[in-house]
Amino acid sequence: MKFRKEYLFCITYFFTYVAQAISYCQLISFLSYLGYSATQRGFMFALGAIVGMVAEFYIGYLCDKNKTIKRYVFIIYPVYAVVVTVLYLINFNYFPLHLFVVGANQLLFHANMGVIDSWVMESGEQCKESYGAIRAFGSLGWVVGSYIVSNIVSKIGYRYIGFFYSTIVVMICVVCHFIDDAVKIDKTKIQLSDVKLLFDNKKYVVLILILFCTFMMQNSLDYVIIDKLNILNATAKQVGYYWMTIGLVELPLMFMGNRIAKKLGYSNMLLFAVAIYGIRFVLYGFSNSVTSVILISLMQSMSFPIVQIASKHLIDHETPQQLKSSGQLIGLSLYSSTSALFAPLISGFLEDSFNINITMFVISIFSIFAIIFVIVYKFLDRANNVNLYK
Numbered sequence: 001m002k003f004r005k006e007y008l009f010c011i012t013y014f015f016t017y018v019a020q021a022i023s024y025c026q027l028i029s030f031l032s033y034l035g036y037s038a039t040q041r042g043f044m045f046a047l048g049a050i051v052g053m054v055a056e057f058y059i060g061y062l063c064d065k066n067k068t069i070k071r072y073v074f075i076i077y078p079v080y081a082v083v084v085t086v087l088y089l090i091n092f093n094y095f096p097l098h099l100f101v102v103g104a105n106q107l108l109f110h111a112n113m114g115v116i117d118s119w120v121m122e123s124g125e126q127c128k129e130s131y132g133a134i135r136a137f138g139s140l141g142w143v144v145g146s147y148i149v150s151n152i153v154s155k156i157g158y159r160y161i162g163f164f165y166s167t168i169v170v171m172i173c174v175v176c177h178f179i180d181d182a183v184k185i186d187k188t189k190i191q192l193s194d195v196k197l198l199f200d201n202k203k204y205v206v207l208i209l210i211l212f213c214t215f216m217m218q219n220s221l222d223y224v225i226i227d228k229l230n231i232l233n234a235t236a237k238q239v240g241y242y243w244m245t246i247g248l249v250e251l252p253l254m255f256m257g258n259r260i261a262k263k264l265g266y267s268n269m270l271l272f273a274v275a276i277y278g279i280r281f282v283l284y285g286f287s288n289s290v291t292s293v294i295l296i297s298l299m300q301s302m303s304f305p306i307v308q309i310a311s312k313h314l315i316d317h318e319t320p321q322q323l324k325s326s327g328q329l330i331g332l333s334l335y336s337s338t339s340a341l342f343a344p345l346i347s348g349f350l351e352d353s354f355n356i357n358i359t360m361f362v363i364s365i366f367s368i369f370a371i372i373f374v375i376v377y378k379f380l381d382r383a384n385n386v387n388l389y390k
Helices: 002-024 027-033 038-066 070-089 095-121 125-129 131-155 158-177 192-199 202-231 236-264 266-286 290-302 304-317 321-353 356-363 366-383
Strands: none
Touching: 002 070, 002 095, 002 125, 002 131, 002 158, 002 236, 027 038, 027 095, 027 202, 038 070, 038 095, 038 192, 038 202, 038 321, 070 095, 070 158, 095 125, 095 131, 095 304, 095 321, 125 131, 131 158, 131 236, 131 304, 192 202, 192 321, 202 236, 202 266, 202 290, 202 304, 202 321, 202 356, 202 366, 236 266, 236 290, 236 304, 266 290, 266 304, 266 356, 266 366, 290 304, 304 321, 321 356
16 A cells, blocks of 8 residues: 555656646746746746745645645645636736736645645655655656647647646546545644744754755746846747756656665755755856756756755654644745745846846855755754764
């Protein structure tokens, strides 16, 4: 049964990330095509981040309170399909409307991935230990989805993206139907006030700070790299090649991440990954061709997979048993959605005020802060005599 659950999760992640790539990879290009500036796009994504912070916080609490995750998966997917369909059918420039729809899209994008990740992490030790390998199928799905959506846009246009996304969502829901709900070991009834227990743990707070700085870089990258490619006159297919590249190079460390962590420690891996992020942004700032941007993107193999695996395991390690979903989703709201709020605003302001290369250099500074917080976390680890997550 354990093997079967892992197998079904692999299928779920593959199709989930095919769908996510279809909904997201051409979104910034679509908004640019409609004539929106970097600052306007920043406000759209910022609205989604603001609402997302509240929604992810509350969804995590509800999962723990009602001892279920599966129920909320079946709510989020259909709603997301409707939003994606509507988004790409609005092919004219009307800022208030796109502000709302893009914001809803971003909210559901982050909430969807957070809930699925929590489902895996709370489906028994075997699934938890296999998280990296299961998530690797998501990276593979991202490659396939980015290729599909680039061809959709090139051959039949943006308006058909929602149809393809909705079709895949139906497939995902069929697979999810056969997966058992999360295993809520602690049956203690919780109240909203119990969430404060998370923040009584200094290590949990420091982890959030590390991941906030890291995701400031990752979320900024999602926006500025497309503008960099557009400035270099990249085609829709070349943008697709970029997304395919970062998906492919994630695979090796997604599969091997847990094994490496047992030898090096999650916090040591995290220290290495955030340093790579900083170097990567500096190199992007100096790049002057589409080819060089794609080659630099190979560094994704040494950054995002490590952060993804380490963040899930370290937060799980620092979270009380009765608050496992809250720990993951509230953490996600604080480091991912909060950074998703500030990243487009900061990067958009820098782009409009200076240029794309200066923006890259400024964003790289977040790696320095992340490194400092990792060192603080390692110090707290030693003070508590923790060896597994050294």
